[in-house]
Amino acid sequence: MMTTLTQYTAFLLLIASCFIPSTANACVDTPCELNSIAKQISSQPQLNEFKQLKTVAVLTQPLKSSGYLLLADNDRVVWQTQKPIKSTTVIGPNSFKQYNKQDEAISAPANSNNQTSQLISSTFLSILSGDFEELNTNFDVIAICKSSGWSLNLTSTHSDIQRVIKHIEVSGNTSIQRLTFTEANGDITQITFDTIDSQEIHAQLGQFLVD
Amino acid sequence: MSINLRFILWLLFIALVGGIFYSQINSGLKVETNILKLLPETEVDPFAEKAFARFSENNFKNVIFATKSEQKSDAIAGAQFLSSKLKLSASVHSLQSQLSEEEQEAVGKLYFKHRFHLLSNSDRALLQNKGAEPFTDYTIQMAYSPLSSQLIQLLPQDPLLLSYRYLQQMSDTSFANKSPNNTTDHSSEFIDDILVIYSDGAYYSMITATLAASPFDSDAQASIRQILEGFQLNHPNTELLFTGAIFYAQHAAASAKSEISTIGLGSLIGVILLLIIAFRSVLPLTLTLVSLGVGILAGFTAVNAFFGSIHILTLVFGSSLVGVAVDYAFHYFASANESKRPLPIIFGAISLGLVSSVIGYAALFTTPFPGLQQMALFCATGLVGAYLTVILLFDRVPSKVQTPHKLLLVFIAHSRISHSASKKPFLLALLALPLIALWLLMNTSDDNDNIRQLQSVPPALHQQEKTIQDLVSAPAPNQFFVVKGPSPDQVLTKLESVNDQLDGLIAQGAIDDYHHAAHFVPSSTQQESDYRLVRRHTNPTTLQTLLELGLITSKQLEKLVQSISESQSNVLTLNNWLASPLGQRFSYLWLDKIDGEYAAIITLHNINDITALESLADNNSTLYFINKVEKVSSLFSQYRELSLIMLAIAIALIMLVLAVRYNLIVASLIVLGPIIAASVAITANIVINSSFNLFSALALFLVFGIGIDYGLFYAESKKRSPYIYLAIGLSAMTTFLSFGLLSLSATPAIHAFGLTMLSGILTVFVLSPILGHQIYQAKGLKHDSST
Numbered sequence: 001m002m003t004t005l006t007q008y009t010a011f012l013l014l015i016a017s018c019f020i021p022s023t024a025n026a027c028v029d030t031p032c033e034l035n036s037i038a039k040q041i042s043s044q045p046q047l048n049e050f051k052q053l054k055t056v057a058v059l060t061q062p063l064k065s066s067g068y069l070l071l072a073d074n075d076r077v078v079w080q081t082q083k084p085i086k087s088t089t090v091i092g093p094n095s096f097k098q099y100n101k102q103d104e105a106i107s108a109p110a111n112s113n114n115q116t117s118q119l120i121s122s123t124f125l126s127i128l129s130g131d132f133e134e135l136n137t138n139f140d141v142i143a144i145c146k147s148s149g150w151s152l153n154l155t156s157t158h159s160d161i162q163r164v165i166k167h168i169e170v171s172g173n174t175s176i177q178r179l180t181f182t183e184a185n186g187d188i189t190q191i192t193f194d195t196i197d198s199q200e201i202h203a204q205l206g207q208f209l210v211d
Numbered sequence: 212m213s214i215n216l217r218f219i220l221w222l223l224f225i226a227l228v229g230g231i232f233y234s235q236i237n238s239g240l241k242v243e244t245n246i247l248k249l250l251p252e253t254e255v256d257p258f259a260e261k262a263f264a265r266f267s268e269n270n271f272k273n274v275i276f277a278t279k280s281e282q283k284s285d286a287i288a289g290a291q292f293l294s295s296k297l298k299l300s301a302s303v304h305s306l307q308s309q310l311s312e313e314e315q316e317a318v319g320k321l322y323f324k325h326r327f328h329l330l331s332n333s334d335r336a337l338l339q340n341k342g343a344e345p346f347t348d349y350t351i352q353m354a355y356s357p358l359s360s361q362l363i364q365l366l367p368q369d370p371l372l373l374s375y376r377y378l379q380q381m382s383d384t385s386f387a388n389k390s391p392n393n394t395t396d397h398s399s400e401f402i403d404d405i406l407v408i409y410s411d412g413a414y415y416s417m418i419t420a421t422l423a424a425s426p427f428d429s430d431a432q433a434s435i436r437q438i439l440e441g442f443q444l445n446h447p448n449t450e451l452l453f454t455g456a457i458f459y460a461q462h463a464a465a466s467a468k469s470e471i472s473t474i475g476l477g478s479l480i481g482v483i484l485l486l487i488i489a490f491r492s493v494l495p496l497t498l499t500l501v502s503l504g505v506g507i508l509a510g511f512t513a514v515n516a517f518f519g520s521i522h523i524l525t526l527v528f529g530s531s532l533v534g535v536a537v538d539y540a541f542h543y544f545a546s547a548n549e550s551k552r553p554l555p556i557i558f559g560a561i562s563l564g565l566v567s568s569v570i571g572y573a574a575l576f577t578t579p580f581p582g583l584q585q586m587a588l589f590c591a592t593g594l595v596g597a598y599l600t601v602i603l604l605f606d607r608v609p610s611k612v613q614t615p616h617k618l619l620l621v622f623i624a625h626s627r628i629s630h631s632a633s634k635k636p637f638l639l640a641l642l643a644l645p646l647i648a649l650w651l652l653m654n655t656s657d658d659n660d661n662i663r664q665l666q667s668v669p670p671a672l673h674q675q676e677k678t679i680q681d682l683v684s685a686p687a688p689n690q691f692f693v694v695k696g697p698s699p700d701q702v703l704t705k706l707e708s709v710n711d712q713l714d715g716l717i718a719q720g721a722i723d724d725y726h727h728a729a730h731f732v733p734s735s736t737q738q739e740s741d742y743r744l745v746r747r748h749t750n751p752t753t754l755q756t757l758l759e760l761g762l763i764t765s766k767q768l769e770k771l772v773q774s775i776s777e778s779q780s781n782v783l784t785l786n787n788w789l790a791s792p793l794g795q796r797f798s799y800l801w802l803d804k805i806d807g808e809y810a811a812i813i814t815l816h817n818i819n820d821i822t823a824l825e826s827l828a829d830n831n832s833t834l835y836f837i838n839k840v841e842k843v844s845s846l847f848s849q850y851r852e853l854s855l856i857m858l859a860i861a862i863a864l865i866m867l868v869l870a871v872r873y874n875l876i877v878a879s880l881i882v883l884g885p886i887i888a889a890s891v892a893i894t895a896n897i898v899i900n901s902s903f904n905l906f907s908a909l910a911l912f913l914v915f916g917i918g919i920d921y922g923l924f925y926a927e928s929k930k931r932s933p934y935i936y937l938a939i940g941l942s943a944m945t946t947f948l949s950f951g952l953l954s955l956s957a958t959p960a961i962h963a964f965g966l967t968m969l970s971g972i973l974t975v976f977v978l979s980p981i982l983g984h985q986i987y988q989a990k991g992l993k994h995d996s997s998t
Contacts, residue, residue, distance in 0.1 A: 054355070056363050061761045065355045084760055087352035094400070100348055118400055120358060163312070164358055187360035 070205040077156035149173035221603035239519035251497035274455035289449040290416030302431040307419035314792035325783035326374035328738035343753035346371040367767035380498030426457035454676040477951035501539040502600035509596030510589040536597035545938035560927040564920040622936035626714035629980035684995035687812030689839040703734035721823035724816040885918030892971035914971030925983035
């Protein structure tokens with residue numbers, strides 16, 4: 001019920017925005033090249049704050065969480081949830097590590113050999129690191145450029161991914177601002193990013209990149 | 212016995228052998244190429260022997276391919292091409308694949324159903340020591356990760372994610388590619404069901420297939436070979452590596468076949484040439500060939516009738532029989548030079564010769580060694596066939612022979628030279644040779660008594676096997692532990708009880724990994740105790756945080772507690788697991804019932820230290836270590852020693868018989884030749900191959916048989932005759948030829964056999980006239996004056 005409502009609201013907003021006369025023709029979609037977007041966000045700041053809202057059909061309340069995201073130079077990202085409970089995930093091209101609230105490595109899901117989780121973590125990595133060209137392999141990508149920014153609409157073409165993800169929307173301007181996953185069963189995860197600048201948090205997250 | 216009566220007897224013999232042979236052809240002749248069929252049972256315990264047979268039957272059918280390229284796409288495309296061809300082939304039963312979506316679901320459901328009874332070792336320790344908190348923390352972490360809706364759905368029924376965690380650790384231990392060099396330049400991933408490994412600058416795509424038939428099946432070998440050739444044509448730039456019993460079997464069969472034709476044909480041509488030169492007539496040639504043909508037919512038929520099939524190595528070995536069986540014919544025709552009725556002259560000698568050879572082969576036959584039994588039976592019946600043809604048929608077709616005088620002169624010259632060497636000091640000096648040989652034997656390591664002696668292994672194939680083993684951790688085919696017990700559950704309990712020790716082996720580097728069925732299905736005792744632990748830690752207090760976050764409602768929790776208490780007896784059974792897609796893939800871990808007891812195996816991966824495994828099994832009564840290679844090798848050593856002792860006993864027996872028939876001096880002289888020859892052969896083996904193995908020891912039996920024949924020809928002759936030299940000379944030449952060719956064999960065992968024969972017979976041949984003079988003297992015969 002919640003899901004439908006959110007989608008409906010989003011749709012209404014979109015329709016509404018088209019009727020507001022504005023200086024730029026915001027509603028004329030301009031298809032654009034992926035690498036031009038990638039160029040725009042190459043200035044993606046390394047450290048972000050994120051807020052996540054998960055709307056899950058089987059739960060009466062949505063799950064809210066927040067934390068930090070660090071994009072490291074060597075194609076690795078550190079994803080740290082601070083609330084409701086601290087946990088850290090480090091994703092690299094061939095690695096996937098998780099740490100608990102005491103920053104101890106959890107050995108449980110060593111599923112790097114599982115084809116699906118491998119595909120999904122590499123998709124996640126491609127999106128966060130702005131490596132959009134990679135996405136073409138497993139997704140139909142529609143890129144839209146507007147004066148205010150850009151957005152990508154990804155629909156999976158790979159059966160293994162389809163089992164988990166229906167589609168993904170990414171939008172932003174000089175950096176990724178919003179990421180929405182719609183899972184196969186209709187559950188939606190919305191993540192918004194805000195760039196921050198904190199030496200302290202940067203250093204804290206950076207520790208997870210040291211092997 | 213009249214000539215015609217003998218002829219009728221011969222015809223009856225031929226009809227009998229031919230009739231059996233004909234019926235064998237009709238029911239289908241079987242040529243065996245599996246070397247394991249030559250080996251004796253190595254285990255004292257028949258249970259272990261059966262366990263090995265059951266495991267190896269499966270394991271032998273496995274084939275691993277790797278396509279290698281610097282381009283990832285080439286390696287994958289190659290693997291896809293190869294797997295599509297393999298899938299179409301009738302020789303391939305199946306390709307090993309990742310679990311399909313449906314199968315994963317089935318496995319997931321099975322483990323979900325039994326989730327309250329299943330804890331991995333680490334989770335059990337965690338739950339015991341730290342309670343439910345690490346579990347709920349992990350649940351929250353998973354629930355809040357972006358793509359978690361499927362897991363969230365599980366939470367009301369499995370808030371600690373026990374089923375998920377158990378499945379994860381299981382797939383971690385069973386599917387993970389644990390490579391010894393787990394560095395950054397070595398990585399692996401699955402792409403469209405194909406395992407792609409990056410290592411040392413190249414990409415390898417792996418395919419594992421299971422054959423439909425035995426790897427020794429020649430049709431399967433041909434069709435796999437065809438697929439490989441097709442691959443190389445289509446992908447000239449992609450390297451293809453492969454390993455599996457089938458490739459070794461194919462190579463062994465091909466080299467055995469070519470050896471049968473070279474050795475058999477080579478000695479046959481040699482025999483024909485010698486007969487033409489020595490007797491200058493077509494009739495002796497034809498008759499000799501008939502006697503050989505009858506011999507081979509008799510040997511072939513007898514082995515087939517007795518063993519149900521004939522092994523290809525028996526044929527390789529048997530083809531050298533030509534060189535021995537021809538001796539009777541040579542003696543006949545050599546004597547035919549001086550007598551119209553040569554049979555009475557040579558009858559005693561060739562009959563005694565046959566008896567002594569058959570005694571030798573009978574000794575071989577008593578070894579509990581199917582390969583040797585086959586060879587012994589083949590040779591003994593072959594000799595009988597050739598012998599019967601000579602005594603029953605040859606007189607029926609009187610033939611006049613005239614050996615060229617020049618040829619005789621050569622043999623007589625040899626005899627003259629020998630005579631001048633036939634002095635007591637020389638003979639006494641010869642006695643030093645056995646002492647030297649004995650000393651060498653004592654001081655040579657016997658590490659060459661190895662199963663690999665029976666198989667020629669091309670280095671390229673061996674290298675590929677090593678490369679593939681470095682990439683993927685495949686279970687060792689010939690070494691593993693067996694655990695048995697009166698019920699499946701007791702076997703599982705025993706498997707669990709050795710986990711710590713096996714982990715110890717990994718820690719000390721003896722092995723890289725091990726697998727057994729209890730990884731997938733814990734024993735019921737374990738499951739019941741895990742159930743009690745889980746039940747104790749699932750309540751509103753331990754799940755407080757989950758309740759607060761709304762991941763589980765109190766109503767759901769109530770229901771959960773209820774369902775836990777109801778599922779007390781819901782244990783995952785071995786049969787449930789075996790029926791699941793996972794159990795089907797790992798069914799080789801469970802041997803089921805053998806001789807009234809249940810058995811399971813523990814596979815070992817990348818063994819680095821065999822002695823550590825042996826000592827573990829020695830100190831642990833539950834574990835039975837099976838090490839086929841080592842067992843066969845030690846068995847070969849035992850048999851080598853045994854056969855040398857048997858030989859000594861046989862010599863003593865023959866000596867006794869001869870001493871009764873002649874006298875002690877003549878008997879000693881007859882036996883001295885073969886003893887010296889054996890000493891020379893032992894020395895030659897140790898000098899050339901730096902080893903003296905079982906197969907050389909077995910060849911000594913033949914050296915003895917033939918050597919004693921030569922001595923008997925002198926001892927049995929009523930007068931000094933140059934035709935004895937002729938017969939012995941011709942016989943020795945054919946023996947050199949056939950066994951000399953045998954020493955060229957690529958199969959180490961056959962090479963050693965050939966070398967022993969070559970050096971042994973050469974010595975006997977050189978010594979026989981020297982000792983012959985002494986025998987004549989001892990019998991009081993005057994020096995040969997026929998020339």
